[in-house]
Amino acid sequence: xxxxxxxxxxxxxxxxxxxxxxxxxxSVFSSLQWYRQEPGEGPVLLVTVVTGGEVKKLKxxxxxxxxxxxxxxxxxxxxxPGDTGLYLCAGADLxxxxxxxxxxxxxxxxTIIP
Amino acid sequence: xxxxxxxxxxxxxxRGQQVTLSCSPISGHRSVSWYQQTPGQGLQFLFEYFSExxxxxxxxxxxxxxxxxxxxxxxxxxxxxxxxxxxxxLCASSxxxxxxxETQYFGPGTRLLVL
Numbered sequence: 001x002x003x004x005x006x007x008x009x010x011x012x013x014x015x016x017x018x019x020x021x022x023x024x025x026x027s028v029f030s031s032l033q034w035y036r037q038e039p040g041e042g043p044v045l046l047v048t049v050v051t052g053g054e055v056k057k058l059k060x061x062x063x064x065x066x067x068x069x070x071x072x073x074x075x076x077x078x079x080x081p082g083d084t085g086l087y088l089c090a091g092a093d094l095x096x097x098x099x100x101x102x103x104x105x106x107x108x109x110x111t112i113i114p
Numbered sequence: 115x116x117x118x119x120x121x122x123x124x125x126x127x128x129r130g131q132q133v134t135l136s137c138s139p140i141s142g143h144r145s146v147s148w149y150q151q152t153p154g155q156g157l158q159f160l161f162e163y164f165s166e167x168x169x170x171x172x173x174x175x176x177x178x179x180x181x182x183x184x185x186x187x188x189x190x191x192x193x194x195x196x197x198x199x200x201x202x203x204l205c206a207s208s209x210x211x212x213x214x215x216e217t218q219y220f221g222p223g224t225r226l227l228v229l
Contacts, residue, residue: 035220042118042204042220043157088157101147101170102218104157 003027004089004105012111016078021087021108024071029091032065032072033102037086046074079112086110116141118207118221126227132193135224137205139186145169145210146188147218148180151202160203163188164210192226200228 035043049065148160159172163182206218
């Protein structure tokens with residue numbers, strides 16, 4: 001069974017600070033996605049990383065895929081209250097390409113204090 | 115383009131009953147996946163349907179079943195409900211033709227409470 005562990009599980013920081021969320025696994029994934037979920041809604045895709053070592057930037061968010069495609073990180077610069085939410089990483093199964101099944105991480109609940 | 119819709123949004127049932135949840139994917143999408151989200155277990159994959167066929171299945175008991183219609187709308191059914199089935203049930207749609215690298219669009223979910 002593929003598992004994705006996220007750390008930290010909870011994070012509460014002041015507006016303007018920087019933070020990093022980690023997503024780790026012992027399994028290799030063909031791609032890894034990051035989602036943000038707000039209360040009462042479904043997860044919304046932020047980014048997909050495909051190539052080992054890939055770095056993608058989305059405004060103040062920087063996503064990195066590990067060289068071995070087993071781990072990923074999300075770094076937020078100058079956090080704002082609008083960044084508050086549940087952040088989920090999700091890996092696509094390498095063994096069955098064409099498989100729509102995603103394995104989701106345990107989640108990081110982020111709170112930005114104004 | 116309308117997003118993924120799920121009905122009902124909230125549901126209260128008692129143990130032993132059965133429940134049917136519905137999901138309408140984005141127009142043109144042929145793949146619908148179902149997930150269960152709980153505070154303790156997080157988001158777990160239930161099954162995926164593509165062109166009316168179950169293409170992938172997670173590790174859930176046979177009480178959880180689903181189907182997909184010719185218009186790609188999908189339903190999932192849970193029979194003999196247990197307290198532990200209380201969760202947010204999410205469906206996600208995608209075109210289903212590009213493997214795990216394409217975007218899955220999630221609906222708002224159906225929150226099921228089993229008493």
